[in-house]
Amino acid sequence: MAKKVYLSSPHMGGYEMEYIKKAFDTNWIAPLGPNVDDFEKEVANYVGVKHATATSSGTAAIHLALKCLGIKKGDVVFCSTLTFAASCNPIIYQGADPVFIDSNYETWNMCSIALERAFNYAKKNNKMPKAVIVVNLYGQSADFDNIKKICDGYNVPIIEDAAESLGATYKGKQSGSIGDIGIYSFNGNKIITTSGGGILVSNNEEYVKKSKFWATQSRENERHYEHRELGFNYRISNVLAGIGIGQMKVLEERIKRKKKIYKTYEEEFKDIKDLQMMPIFDFGEPNYWLSAMTIKNDSKIKPIDLILALEDENIESRPVWKPMNSQPFYECYKFFSKEESFSVADDIFNRGVCLPSDTNMSDDDINKVVKIVKKIFDHDYKGDINNVKL
Numbered sequence: 001m002a003k004k005v006y007l008s009s010p011h012m013g014g015y016e017m018e019y020i021k022k023a024f025d026t027n028w029i030a031p032l033g034p035n036v037d038d039f040e041k042e043v044a045n046y047v048g049v050k051h052a053t054a055t056s057s058g059t060a061a062i063h064l065a066l067k068c069l070g071i072k073k074g075d076v077v078f079c080s081t082l083t084f085a086a087s088c089n090p091i092i093y094q095g096a097d098p099v100f101i102d103s104n105y106e107t108w109n110m111c112s113i114a115l116e117r118a119f120n121y122a123k124k125n126n127k128m129p130k131a132v133i134v135v136n137l138y139g140q141s142a143d144f145d146n147i148k149k150i151c152d153g154y155n156v157p158i159i160e161d162a163a164e165s166l167g168a169t170y171k172g173k174q175s176g177s178i179g180d181i182g183i184y185s186f187n188g189n190k191i192i193t194t195s196g197g198g199i200l201v202s203n204n205e206e207y208v209k210k211s212k213f214w215a216t217q218s219r220e221n222e223r224h225y226e227h228r229e230l231g232f233n234y235r236i237s238n239v240l241a242g243i244g245i246g247q248m249k250v251l252e253e254r255i256k257r258k259k260k261i262y263k264t265y266e267e268e269f270k271d272i273k274d275l276q277m278m279p280i281f282d283f284g285e286p287n288y289w290l291s292a293m294t295i296k297n298d299s300k301i302k303p304i305d306l307i308l309a310l311e312d313e314n315i316e317s318r319p320v321w322k323p324m325n326s327q328p329f330y331e332c333y334k335f336f337s338k339e340e341s342f343s344v345a346d347d348i349f350n351r352g353v354c355l356p357s358d359t360n361m362s363d364d365d366i367n368k369v370v371k372i373v374k375k376i377f378d379h380d381y382k383g384d385i386n387n388v389k390l
């Protein structure tokens with residue numbers, strides 16, 4: 001069996017052990033410590049935001065962000081529908097109600113017309129949201145100008161879910177630095193990883209201070225353990241933060257390689273009329289976390305054919321995120337799209353595939369993926385996956 005090719009796997013750069021060793025040498029194994037402080041400073045510096053709280057996961061960071069904005073039981077929070085469930089699960093943790101907003105085809109991210117429709121409905125029904133979670137999918141920023149204009153008009157803060165887009169830009173600004181609060185994830189599959197972790201960033205010092213307090217069990221500054229508020233165990237450990245410091249040193253390198261992967265697919269597939277790469281908008285530069293694509297509706301190839309053909313060669317690929325408005329757990333919540341009875345996100349899901357985008361892939365691995373994809377879209381292909389064998 002050929003060596004497995006992954007969608008996006010952890011890729012250490014060689015600098016991580018130095019900081020892990022530092023934690024061991026000083027016995028800062030316990031949560032918090034100098035690596036955590038340094039990691040927070042480095043990420044905040046890199047993205048151009050003043051303050052940061054490193055957390056045990058990106059999900060924890062979103063939960064803390066909602067708490068910073070005072071989200072509580074019965075509140076409404078708008079959220080991009082085309083995303084991973086971690087974007088909206090914390091809304092439920094807080095007892096609030098999500099309302100899902102559709103994507104546009106230009107960026108696959110939040111559609112400002114759908115957002116405006118949701119606000120119109122909310123205003124009429126006196127159910128205004130207390131926050132809007134905007135996701136930057138697959139490493140590309142949402143088109144924030146219109147989204148921000150609408151949210152500012154209603155005075156509603158934005159949480160920017162940049163879990164997948166560390167290092168991407170929007171009109172010269174770092175992805176994750178545009179919303180009132182931004183979050184990133186360092187889960188194993190993300191562009192850089194701490195094996196598990198996340199971070200909350202904001203220019204609002206009070207938010208970051210409060211998030212640190214809640215994330216350390218809301219322990220008051222007393223000799224004994226004094227608690228006046230509900231707390232959480234949400235901080236990252238000093239050992240894992242060390243991995244993060246090491247990984248920050250290779251972030252640019254990872255983005256470069258991810259871009260090369262995307263560009264290779266784009267160039268190689270440009271003559272396949274049934275296949276379209278996820279569009280890249282010219283308002284900024286993505287980090288190209290995952291190279292995603294869609295297959296035209298009338299193609300005889302379906303996403304599952306491609307996924308199975310790649311799987312046959314021990315190559316991992318995946319459908320696009322299944323939209324939250326179509327998830328059994330979330331379908332009872334409201335959903336707004338640009339046109340009443342058509343969901344762009346569902347359409348992208350039905351036709352989409354995330355191709356292997358692992359920076360650990362060799363050029364040969366990439367070429368193998370290219371060959372299989374080309375072969376399956378070849379006019380001779382008769383719908384039999386066995387024909388795809390190289």
Ligand SMILES: *Cc1c(COP(=O)(O)O)cnc(C)c1O
Nearest residue numbers: 057058059084086087163185187
């Ligand atoms: C990965 C991810 C998260 C959650 O991050 P974890 O660190 O896995 O908790 C949130 N939102 C999006 C869009 C993600 O891709």
